Amino acid sequence: KQEVTQIPAALSVPEGENLVLNCSFTDSAIYNLQWFRQDPGKGLTSLLLIQSSQREQTSGRLNASLDKSSGRSTLYIAASQPGDSATYLCAVRRGAGGTSYGKLTFGQGTILTVHP
């Protein structure tokens, strides 16, 4: 059974810092990995999606890397801003085979607070 763990559970940083959020998963047979952002009481916004054949994806100040063999992904946020404050969720999509092909398994998230 796939398990996804995110570290740290919470992070508080001053504005302007570069930071790294970590995600690890137990089953490397994944199709892709997705990072989401969730604001309090709201739905999820997709930030980056990395296919299993890719090593990283970038969007603006965000960079996500994937090391499938070691079961790890990191989300790097450059020059953090108060508006980045949210919960960041990592999810892996199961690869081919089995009845749950395509199923997303989520981590518990990292609660990020960026203070001015």
Add this chain to the structure above:
Amino acid sequence: ETGVTQTPRHLVMGMTNKKSLKCEQHLGHNAMYWYKQSAKKPLELMFVYNFKEQTENNSVPSRFSPECPNSSHLFLHLHTLQPEDSALYLCASSQGIGTTQDNEQFFGPGTRLTVL
């Protein structure tokens, strides 16, 4: 309306009530999902529908009854719920499942359900 919409946004119900959650996607997708997000727990997949057919039921109690009349609409009928069912219920859609376009899931804002 664009993207994925959910109504109502907030719902308070007693254990003997019957209510329904509604989800609508305006993205032309073929797959729709229900997720449950409880406090302190990762997002849990409940149901998956592809082309109106249920393809996954993640051992969800029968007091939750999904309905997918067409590819754009998804309902979750609720009856005789328990207080521990209080959670944020999120709907999502994607182009397909289990294909090379298995795709990002796009999420709605969620319905915050409180069971008294």
